[in-house]
Amino acid sequence: MMIARQKGRLVALLWLIVVLSVVVAAIRQGPSFDTSLMALLPITEQRPEISQAVDKLSSDFSRQALLVISASEREVARKAVAIAVKRLVSLSDIARIDWQLDDSAVVGDELYPFRFSVLSDAVRNRLLAGQGKQQYQLALQRLFSPLSGSVQDPIRDPFSLYADLQMSQQSGLPLTLEQGLFRLTSAEQPSYLVRLSLDSDPFSLPIQQRVLAVVDPLDQELGPLGAQLYRSGLIWHAAAGAQQAKAEISTIGLGSLLGIILLMLLVFKRISSLGSVLLPVLIGCLMASAVTLLLFGKVHLITLAFGAGLVGVSVDYALHFICERQVQPADRVVKKLFAGLLLGLVSSVIAYAALALAPFPGLRQMAVFSVTGLTAAWLTVLLWLPFISPGKTVKALPSAALLNRWREGYPRLESQPLLIVGFILISVISLVIIWQGQSQDDIRLLQTSSTELLHEDRQVQQLLGNSSSSEFILITGSSVETVLQTEERLLPALQALVEPSGLQGYQALSQVLPSLQRQSGNNNLIRDLYRQYLPEIGSVLRLSESQLMNIKIEFEQSVNQLMTPTEWQELQVSEGWRQLLINDVEGSVATVIRLNGVLHSDLKEQLQLLTDNEPGVYWVDRVESISNLLSGYRQQIIQWLLIAYGLVVSLLAIRYRTDLWRIILPPLTASLITFAALILSDGGYNLFNLIALMLVLGIGLDMGIFLYESGDSDHTWLAVSLSAVTSLLAFGLLTFSKTPVLYHFGIIVLPGLCLVWLIAPLMRRLQPEIKT
Amino acid sequence: MIRWLVILLFTGLSVGSQAADFKFLESLTTAPESLHGQFTQVKLVKALDARFESSGSFDYERGSSIRWHTLTPIDNLLTLTPRTISSQQGDTLLSNLDSQNNPVVVIFSDIFFGVMTAEWQTLAEYFEMDVQGSKEHWTVTLHPIDKSVEQVVTRVELSGDDLLRKVLLFEAAGDQTQIKFTELQQ
Numbered sequence: 001m002m003i004a005r006q007k008g009r010l011v012a013l014l015w016l017i018v019v020l021s022v023v024v025a026a027i028r029q030g031p032s033f034d035t036s037l038m039a040l041l042p043i044t045e046q047r048p049e050i051s052q053a054v055d056k057l058s059s060d061f062s063r064q065a066l067l068v069i070s071a072s073e074r075e076v077a078r079k080a081v082a083i084a085v086k087r088l089v090s091l092s093d094i095a096r097i098d099w100q101l102d103d104s105a106v107v108g109d110e111l112y113p114f115r116f117s118v119l120s121d122a123v124r125n126r127l128l129a130g131q132g133k134q135q136y137q138l139a140l141q142r143l144f145s146p147l148s149g150s151v152q153d154p155i156r157d158p159f160s161l162y163a164d165l166q167m168s169q170q171s172g173l174p175l176t177l178e179q180g181l182f183r184l185t186s187a188e189q190p191s192y193l194v195r196l197s198l199d200s201d202p203f204s205l206p207i208q209q210r211v212l213a214v215v216d217p218l219d220q221e222l223g224p225l226g227a228q229l230y231r232s233g234l235i236w237h238a239a240a241g242a243q244q245a246k247a248e249i250s251t252i253g254l255g256s257l258l259g260i261i262l263l264m265l266l267v268f269k270r271i272s273s274l275g276s277v278l279l280p281v282l283i284g285c286l287m288a289s290a291v292t293l294l295l296f297g298k299v300h301l302i303t304l305a306f307g308a309g310l311v312g313v314s315v316d317y318a319l320h321f322i323c324e325r326q327v328q329p330a331d332r333v334v335k336k337l338f339a340g341l342l343l344g345l346v347s348s349v350i351a352y353a354a355l356a357l358a359p360f361p362g363l364r365q366m367a368v369f370s371v372t373g374l375t376a377a378w379l380t381v382l383l384w385l386p387f388i389s390p391g392k393t394v395k396a397l398p399s400a401a402l403l404n405r406w407r408e409g410y411p412r413l414e415s416q417p418l419l420i421v422g423f424i425l426i427s428v429i430s431l432v433i434i435w436q437g438q439s440q441d442d443i444r445l446l447q448t449s450s451t452e453l454l455h456e457d458r459q460v461q462q463l464l465g466n467s468s469s470s471e472f473i474l475i476t477g478s479s480v481e482t483v484l485q486t487e488e489r490l491l492p493a494l495q496a497l498v499e500p501s502g503l504q505g506y507q508a509l510s511q512v513l514p515s516l517q518r519q520s521g522n523n524n525l526i527r528d529l530y531r532q533y534l535p536e537i538g539s540v541l542r543l544s545e546s547q548l549m550n551i552k553i554e555f556e557q558s559v560n561q562l563m564t565p566t567e568w569q570e571l572q573v574s575e576g577w578r579q580l581l582i583n584d585v586e587g588s589v590a591t592v593i594r595l596n597g598v599l600h601s602d603l604k605e606q607l608q609l610l611t612d613n614e615p616g617v618y619w620v621d622r623v624e625s626i627s628n629l630l631s632g633y634r635q636q637i638i639q640w641l642l643i644a645y646g647l648v649v650s651l652l653a654i655r656y657r658t659d660l661w662r663i664i665l666p667p668l669t670a671s672l673i674t675f676a677a678l679i680l681s682d683g684g685y686n687l688f689n690l691i692a693l694m695l696v697l698g699i700g701l702d703m704g705i706f707l708y709e710s711g712d713s714d715h716t717w718l719a720v721s722l723s724a725v726t727s728l729l730a731f732g733l734l735t736f737s738k739t740p741v742l743y744h745f746g747i748i749v750l751p752g753l754c755l756v757w758l759i760a761p762l763m764r765r766l767q768p769e770i771k772t
Numbered sequence: 773m774i775r776w777l778v779i780l781l782f783t784g785l786s787v788g789s790q791a792a793d794f795k796f797l798e799s800l801t802t803a804p805e806s807l808h809g810q811f812t813q814v815k816l817v818k819a820l821d822a823r824f825e826s827s828g829s830f831d832y833e834r835g836s837s838i839r840w841h842t843l844t845p846i847d848n849l850l851t852l853t854p855r856t857i858s859s860q861q862g863d864t865l866l867s868n869l870d871s872q873n874n875p876v877v878v879i880f881s882d883i884f885f886g887v888m889t890a891e892w893q894t895l896a897e898y899f900e901m902d903v904q905g906s907k908e909h910w911t912v913t914l915h916p917i918d919k920s921v922e923q924v925v926t927r928v929e930l931s932g933d934d935l936l937r938k939v940l941l942f943e944a945a946g947d948q949t950q951i952k953f954t955e956l957q958q
Binding site: 074122134137138140141143144145146147148150151152153154155156164167176177178179180185540541542543547 | 877
């Protein structure tokens with residue numbers, strides 16, 4: 001006895017050393033957390049140039065906070081801008097504020113030297129169609145028009161090519177300068193843009209606080225004037241997300257923690273019992289985080305949230321120990337519980353380890369986390385609790401007797417044929433509903449922002465005519481020239497999709513920077529134009545010989561002036577377009593074509609077809625690919641859920657044989673009913689509902705195993721009831737979360753666990769074994 | 773001394789703020805919903821050091837369209853609506869511009885509408901106005917507020933009685949255009 005106890009101490013000490021060394025190793029490596037949901041997605045499925053393009057585009061936008069100020073009266077709106085700017089100036093140490101442009105910045109005639117090489121689409125198409133005559137007529141019309149809108153110089157540009165180019169220059173944004181302010185031309189009422197470019201990460205909490213402290217009061221200040229403020233940009237979403245997380249931690253998180261503590265104190269009336277319950281979970285989570293960190297380099301916050309949930313199941317082990325400990329000495333408890341605890345652990349480990357086989361890094365991390373956590377918690381219960389929990393009291397808990405009395409009033413399934421029929425009926429109905437259930441793999445599952453904020457953001461983006469940074473065409477090639485040539489080959493087909501297919505427009509680099517090949521082609525077209533129609537212009541305008549000679553000299557001087565990409569990038573007109581050139585490193589050049597308008601699935605298919613035929617050109621739809629990925633995850637989880645059930649059933653069948661149904665039925669029927677109810681109420685199911693079902697399976701199996709192993713003893717019943725309630729408090733309360741991922745987890749766990757707990761007593765044996 | 777007095781007298785006539793200016797102008801002139809008539813135009817093109825004379829007819833519906841039909845020396849029809857500018861030669865459509873996404877075209881279109889149909893409120897958005905004269909004969913000089921407008925026009929002089937009779941336009945390159953309206957009918 002003494003030797004056994006000493007051996008026990010030695011093993012306990014050994015476990016302490018293992019825990020400490022793993023944790024120390026993890027700390028030495030440095031704790032690192034990942035919050036990007038993209039980090040959960042398989043990297044190998046993304047082409048490196050695509051993810052690089054996505055990163056570039058999103059980092060360009062992530063630091064920009066846009067404000068649109070509008071009012072029905074122009075003067076009111078302008079006054080509101082002035083007030084807003086006066087407040088925003090206090091942020092000038094952390095952000096650049098763009099709200100006005102002085103007149104000196106008005107773009108001059110930078111493109112004039114390239115008027116024979118860079119042509120507007122209209123001019124080029126006219127000349128290609130052999131309608132040079134129209135160009136000559138147009139030039140005359142401009143000359144005779146009361147206002148021409150641009151400089152008319154019949155010597156340097158007799159065909160008025162530059163006027164066409166100037167008229168065709170789209171600005172990157174639908175903005176116009178109105179007395180120094182940026183006015184949005186597509187807004188119905190006078191609206192002005194103010195842009196904050198943050199110097200640092202929009203996820204930084206101090207930055208968020210400073211910006212919000214200035215911008216939020218503006219709503220109140222501008223409202224009475226009759227002006228409205230609209231926001232767009234990552235920082236508003238990040239700040240809203242942080243605030244929501246903070247609010248939920250302090251309500252849901254604190255609520256569930258207080259609930260658990262109160263419950264433990266109520267039942268055990270001792271602080272030390274509370275410690276015994278929480279210690280294994282704590283060690284479990286600590287070991288799980290440390291091992292995950294060591295294996296993966298980073299722990300994802302989602303893993304931490306779900307993983308901690310799965311490890312929370314281990315609260316069972318401690319509860320069983322403590323409940324039994326109330327009536328038996330420690331060494332007897334370990335012996336009595338060992339078989340049940342081991343089976344409980346193995347079944348849960350099998351269920352969760354199955355996740356590791358899925359090819360998704362997110363699920364693999366979760367599997368490692370929960371398996372390590374469960375095992376560590378289990379070892380802690382077996383090795384440490386005998387020494388920690390006080391040894392002398394041997395008395396029944398009043399709450400155990402109370403709960404047991406209630407249970408005694410419960411029918412037994414075996415003796416109630418009607419109940420059996422009812423069970424079969426409900427299960428079949430649930431199965432039918434599940435069979436017809438639709439999956440929902442919407443990216444909105446991953447969004448945390450409120451619909452109001454998303455709506456406000458969309459409004460601003462629509463006013464700016466901005467295309468999303470998640471849907472675009474990526475063009476890759478070895479040099480800027482080849483990429484531009486590819487674009488030029490592609491654009492006619494893209495242009496054909498405008499309007500009829502719902503595409504509102506697009507921005508491509510080659511629209512403003514033609515390839516050198518195209519530019520020299522343009523030169524030839526203009527040469528023909530001069531040869532054919534210059535004499536006619538000369539006679540209509542009655543130009544002198546010397547004037548005609550001057551025209552020819554001017555032409556020869558400028559005709560071969562091609563605009564190189566490097567030259568273009570230095571021009572002011574390239575502002576707003578340069579971002580389309582994602583990478584200009586020779587050898588791996590990439591550009592994006594941005595698309596405007598709401599892209600419908602038909603159009604997306606056409607874009608896919610369009611790009612499939614061109615090597616090095618990709619249609620990128622992040623929303624679609626994330627949704628596909630979510631659907632991939634979901635299908636994998638369904639498979640693994642079935643495999644886990646299969647494995648657990650065959651393992652438990654070895655021990656329980658014909659009594660297997662008593663253990664399997666509670667989690668199985670509870671899962672079926674909950675899942676069917678969810679499909680009826682929410683209209684479909686998703687990945688996170690399925691992960692929650694794993695938790696219902698794990699806790700439900702534990703419940704059945706322990707009840708069976710202990711011969712349905714009242715202390716076991718208390719223990720499984722407590723573990724169900726603590727899990728409910730810990731995860732069921734997530735139902736009230738506004739974060740979609742957490743909500744979808746909670747909405748299954750809450751009713752699922754309640755049902756397991758309500759169904760389990762039905763499975764008692766007719767003749768309970770005599771208690772030892 | 774007399775010069776100073778004259779200046780004082782004239783400046784006394786002009787009203788201080790811009791907002792009041794266009795209201796004052798609206799009181800001086802009638803703004804017909806539609807109008808048609810003939811025009812003669814002389815354009816001085818500095819680069820050629822030459823004068824080009826042209827003439828034709830025009831008509832407008834306030835706020836919806838202007839048709840500017842040059843008949844000599846070329847036959848050309850320029851049609852402006854608040855959204856588009858198109859140019860036609862006989863049956864051939866030479867060009868058709870959408871003014872929505874292009875700031876230059878928007879400004880051009882606004883000024884063209886503003887000047888030709890005497891829309892004082894639109895013009896006040898782009899120009900500082902200097903009004904002189906009386907209901908029988910008034911002159912308005914427009915100076916652009918923003919540089920972006922100067923690309924289109926650097927100065928405008930309008931004069932008339934109850935209707936607009938004469939327009940003088942000065943463009944950035946030094947070109948000048950003088951337009952006279954005759955046979956105006958509402």
